[in-house]
Every structure is written in structure tokens, then in C-alpha cells.
Amino acid sequence: MHESALYSAQYQLEQAKIWRAINLWLGAPAAVSAALAGSAILSSSDNGTLLGASNELGAGLLALFSAALSSILTTVNASRRTTQSQASGNAFLQLQTESRQFILVDLKHLSFDDARARLESITTSRNELNSTADPVGRLAYWKAKRNIEKSGGQTYAVDDMENQD
Structure with missing residues (x-):
């Protein structure tokens, strides 16, 4: 359960980074091209008219790009x-x-039936999370897996103390 949650968390957080980048990569050029189209529309041409032919074409293309x-x-x-x-x-x-708390703290002090009930509760929580989380793409999966394998996931000083017992 702990390992499953570790990987699932990393998958989702990597996917969030990808969606954030997509939002920026699409949103920023859309805003800039809309601003440039507006500037082109409002700028004066050399002959004093509000728009010259090149400004109209440029503004139109920028507006279409921004709309797309x-x-x-x-x-x-x-x-x-x-x-x-x-x-x-x-x-x-x-x-x-x-x-993690269940494994390292609570499990030692619970009867089999109580431990089993607690595990069932954690399993139900995991199943609910899995059913509501958006699926992750291959890139997020690959990046998360690489991060965990490279760093070993999250480690804590208490892990070393537990291994010394």
C-alpha cells in the first residue's frame, strides 16, 4: 500500500507539472498574440489612415493564432x-x-482483527483515490518512475533507526 501510494503520488504530481507547462505554453502565446493583434489594429500607418494593408493582415493572422x-x-x-x-x-x-504510520507505529500494538480492519480502511481509501484520479500519460509515468528510482523515493531518518533494531 505504501509503495503504491508513493508511485501514484509521484505520477500525479508529474502529470500536474506537465499540465501546468501546457497551460503556460498555450496561454502565454495566446495572450501575447492577442495583445499584438490589438496593437496592430490601433497603430497608424504612414499615410495617416488607421490601418495599412500589412497591419490588417498581420492583425488578422495574430488574432486567428490567438483564437486557435x-x-x-x-x-x-x-x-x-x-x-x-x-x-x-x-x-x-x-x-x-x-x-507509513500504520506500518511503523500502529501495527505493533494492534490485534490481528484490528490491524485487518485498519488495512481494509486504507485499502478503501486507495481504491477511492484510484477511481477519481485522472489517468497519467506515459511521460509523467516515466518521469515519476525515474525520480523514484534515482532518489529511492522519500526516505526519513527513522527508516535508518528502524533497520538498526
């Missing part, structure tokens, strides 16, 4: 997906902590 990026951003809904992945990752971290 904004449409993609709205359809993908990267902002909501970032929030959802971040919340799921934090919920899996909470489950990881609960599992």
Missing part, C-alpha cells in the same frame, strides 16, 4: 487538469503517510 491557441487551451482544460492532478498527488501523499 485559446480554443485549444479551453478544450484541453489544462488549468483544471493541473488542479486535479495536484490534488490527487497530495491525496496519495496523505495515503502514503497514513500507510
Whole structure:
């Protein structure tokens, strides 16, 4: 359970980073191109008219580009997906902590039936999280797996003390 929560948390947090990057990579150019299109519309040409032909064409292309990026951003809904992945990752971290406390603190002092009931409760929480979390993409999966394998996941000083017993 602890290991499952570790990996699931990392998957979701990596996915959140990807959605945040997508949101920035689509949103920033959309905003800049909209601003440039507005500037082109409002700028004066050399002959004193409000718009010259090149400004009209440039403004139109920038406006279309901005509209296309904004449409993609709205359809993908990267902002909501970032929030959802971040919340799921934090919920899996909470489950990881609960599992860890159960293993290292509570389990030693519980009867078999009480330990089994507590494990069932943790399992139910994990199943609920799995059913509500958005699936992660291959890139997030790969990055999370690499991070855990490289660093060994989260380690605490108490882990070393437990191994000395």
C-alpha cells in the first residue's frame, strides 16, 4: 500500500507539472498574440489612415493564432487538469503517510482483527483515490518512475533507526 501510494503520488504530481507547462505554453502565446493583434489594429500607418494593408493582415493572422491557441487551451482544460492532478498527488501523499504510520507505529500494538480492519480502511481509501484520479500519460509515468528510482523515493531518518533494531 505504501509503495503504491508513493508511485501514484509521484505520477500525479508529474502529470500536474506537465499540465501546468501546457497551460503556460498555450496561454502565454495566446495572450501575447492577442495583445499584438490589438496593437496592430490601433497603430497608424504612414499615410495617416488607421490601418495599412500589412497591419490588417498581420492583425488578422495574430488574432486567428490567438483564437486557435485559446480554443485549444479551453478544450484541453489544462488549468483544471493541473488542479486535479495536484490534488490527487497530495491525496496519495496523505495515503502514503497514513500507510507509513500504520506500518511503523500502529501495527505493533494492534490485534490481528484490528490491524485487518485498519488495512481494509486504507485499502478503501486507495481504491477511492484510484477511481477519481485522472489517468497519467506515459511521460509523467516515466518521469515519476525515474525520480523514484534515482532518489529511492522519500526516505526519513527513522527508516535508518528502524533497520538498526
